[in-house]
Amino acid sequence: MTQHREKREGRRAAGWSTRAVHAGEARQKPTSAVAEPLVFSSTYSFGSTQDVIDYIQQNQERAEYARYGTPGEQAVERKLADLENGEDAVLYSSGMAAIVGLLMTVLNQGDEVVFFDECYHRSREFCSRHLSRFGVTTRQVPACDYEAMAAAITPRTRLLISESPTNPHLSVVDLERFVAVGREHRVATLIDATLATPYNVRPLDYGVDYVLHSATKYFGGHNDLLAGVLIGSREKLEPVRQLRGIMGAVANPHGTYLLQRGLKTFELRMERQNANGLALARFLESHPRIERVYYPGLESHPYHDVARRTMAGFGGLVTFLVRDADWRETAAIVDRVRIPRIAPSLGGVESLIEQPLVMSYFECTAEQRRQYGIPDNMIRYACGIENSEDLVEDLRQALEA
């Protein structure tokens, strides 16, 4: 869709790496440095009292106190907004801080939120355990059931939320249908596109109001920082930014520097991680010890058609079920792989592996796990940028030992 807009305007969008390297940065920086300089200052000085008054009255663009924004952070926000085809981006200390920041901005007592049930468990927990304390009602409906979502909307509904692809089932939301439900009922829409990244899908192009990313994952890309970002129109993000300045969940300068550094190789990493995800998914699908593979790039995936229509690639996350294995036999496979580390998270250069039952749902009842769709024999594999033949051979030895 962006391509259509660009064609109309008679310009060609720069390629991913050109944007990832240069977007949002001044060509000539104050210090003449090529790399964006780190600024560690918590506060920013004024030359005189009159300068303070001018800053306030003329609404000047400059730093004042780091909780309200810093120069390095603004450069990263511009870069992220550019990659996502958004007008503006607000950076946070983590993905969770970003989602909490948005919900606290747009919701009032008595309001309601509807979300698809396959989602990051902490987002679900914030909605069901904490928003409820402020008189906000949250309704979960089955992932990708647009009729159920429409039916759950009441005159008090303010926000429709989904991840796409979802975690860990990798269901892919049909963004046209999702946006149509929101528009028909005049309810704002939020997509957590952490697992997709703009390289694979750009929800704003479909008319989604807010896009959220845990920048801890593919954007940072090196398993070495926590950050989150909300992207959308300047108008919609203005109150979000205001509240961030009060809540204070701002990214720290060192993490922000690592993020902008990591973003330079965004396209290179995404190409490799998409390729690794597909290679691993194909290998697993053909392996007799595997009962089922969840990967939107496979024709067997229930959302393959939607994924093919809307996604440029299918990401580095692959979820699978081990045939006839109980949780201990499944754990033995996790313990036998040699390349991926056993850890939560995804999207970094190092491959990671986990058994969702153990890593995220160990304290849940069997009934809750059934409800969330987390069987005992499920493994989630987050591809890094290692060579795919090595990842495949490693997984083969773990399955066949």
Ligand SMILES: *Cc1c(COP(=O)(O)O)cnc(C)c1O
């Ligand atoms: C990791 C993750 C989050 C939370 O982000 P943090 O940076 O860990 O706070 C939210 N949504 C999805 C889909 C994630 O994978």
